[in-house]
Each structure stands twice: as structure tokens, then as C-alpha cells.
């Protein structure tokens with residue numbers, strides 16, 4: 001898949017900036033929780049989708065119960081070749097492997113605090 005693929009509307013690509021050094025396709029429009037958002041019509045209904053899921057789904061099978069891991073670690077990147085379809089469990093494992101400082105019990109923890117031994 002190339003940048004500007006005609007299977008997605010021009011208004012999609014208008015919001016995507018190809019980064020020549022990293023090869024990332026950076027989503028420049030609306031985002032939430034660090035991920036992009038795109039208004040998309042499906043079955044006549046306007047829904048908000050993650051733009052990287054749209055591009056990935058055009059390249060590989062993307063079941064709704066699977067998540068997308070950004071191998072480039074840029075969550076705004078919509079280049080499907082930088083993304084890996086993984087289960088939620090694998091995605092979490094990859095995250096903790098990359099961010100050991102944020103694992104439970106450490107000062108910057110984002111997970112559930114570890115229960116203290118009695």
C-alpha cells in the first residue's frame with residue numbers, strides 16, 4: 001500500500017503527512033488518547049474510527065478483537081507497514097517490555113498498584 005491509496009478518500013490523505021526520514025505517515029487531524037480519529041461512514045452511519053485501523057485493514061485482515069501495535073512507536077502513524085496486528089495481551093506485553101519504568105510498582109506506574117503483602 002502506498003501513501004495516497006485511492007481506496008481511501010482524498011480528505012483522509014489530506015490529514016496525513018508522510019515523514020521522509022522515518023517513513024511514518026503522521027496523522028495531523030483530530031486525535032484522542034494519543035491516537036488519531038477520523039469520521040467515517042459505514043452502513044450509512046457516521047462513526048469515528050482510528051485512522052491507522054483503516055489503513056491496516058486494507059493490507060491485512062484486522063478482526064475487531066485484535067489491536068494494532070505500532071512498531072515505530074508513533075501512535076499517530078497510519079503507515080500499515082509500521083503496524084502489527086496483535087492480541088490485546090501481546091500488545092500489553094510489548095508495551096511493558098518497551099516501558100519497564102511504567103510497570104506496576106514503579107514510581108511512574110500507570111497500571112494497577114501492586115497489592116502489598118500482608
Ligand SMILES: [Zn+2]
Nearest residue numbers: 024072077082
Ligand atoms: Zn510509523
